[in-house]
Amino acid sequence: MNIKDVILAVIGRIGTDGALYRAMEFVGPALAGMSMEARMTITNMAIEAGAKNGIIPFDDVTKAYLDEHLRDKTEYTVFESDKDAEYIATEEFDGSKLEPMVAQPHLPSNAVPISQCAGKAMDQAYIGSCTNGRIEDLRIAAGIMKGNQVAIRTIVVPATPEIWKQAADEGLFDVFYSAGCVISAPTCGACLGGFMGVLAEGEKCVSTTNRNFVGRMGSPKSEVYLASPATAAASAITGKLTDPRSYL
Numbered sequence: 001m002n003i004k005d006v007i008l009a010v011i012g013r014i015g016t017d018g019a020l021y022r023a024m025e026f027v028g029p030a031l032a033g034m035s036m037e038a039r040m041t042i043t044n045m046a047i048e049a050g051a052k053n054g055i056i057p058f059d060d061v062t063k064a065y066l067d068e069h070l071r072d073k074t075e076y077t078v079f080e081s082d083k084d085a086e087y088i089a090t091e092e093f094d095g096s097k098l099e100p101m102v103a104q105p106h107l108p109s110n111a112v113p114i115s116q117c118a119g120k121a122m123d124q125a126y127i128g129s130c131t132n133g134r135i136e137d138l139r140i141a142a143g144i145m146k147g148n149q150v151a152i153r154t155i156v157v158p159a160t161p162e163i164w165k166q167a168a169d170e171g172l173f174d175v176f177y178s179a180g181c182v183i184s185a186p187t188c189g190a191c192l193g194g195f196m197g198v199l200a201e202g203e204k205c206v207s208t209t210n211r212n213f214v215g216r217m218g219s220p221k222s223e224v225y226l227a228s229p230a231t232a233a234a235s236a237i238t239g240k241l242t243d244p245r246s247y248l
Helices: 003-014 036-049 060-069 135-145 161-169 172-179 229-238
Strands: 023-025 053-055 101-103 111-113 124-128 153-157 204-207 223-226
Touching (some): 003 036, 036 053, 036 135, 124 135, 124 229, 135 161, 135 172, 161 172, 204 229
Parallel strands (some): 124 153, 124 204, 204 223
Antiparallel strands (some): 101 111
């Protein structure tokens, strides 16, 4: 299970307006082992459920992240939900039972387990963006691609210059290059139909971005399938939507 699978499962259940202008708070033991970067994928995509914001409670992972990244050691205040807080709705998910998820066109809420859509041919794989272009995402993708060749156009887009350099220093770019990928500078790029991977009419793309609306990555007659970096990498190798668990 990848963190992207978690948020796609949530949006798939409650819909793109399931938290309209509300705060979404995510809690539970599955979060304890997740990095801050992984948690950012969840909170980033809360807006795809219509939420005003996404919240994950402060814990040791949060503190360690702040201690490392607050260079001037700025004081901060921790805010937590009241013990007797009332919620409009509560949804429970068993992370141990979640399959890899894919959001089919043309909404993030059109999410189904990979078992329901595996085998659909793709023209492009897009691994990156603010949602899943972090270093741990690139490590996952490289781990799957190592020793393999991609069968379709595959573009790797690190989220920031720092991540780009770290990926280069770790040798991840060597893996992507050997697999036949195109490596981009940090950019929004094709995520919003900008450049480098913009889809033509009729093309289908498995993408780790956050939205798959009509025309989001190019032609309004193209299709975007949202998935985790693991699913996108496995699908790049086979040229069709593929369960990544056979590569992990």
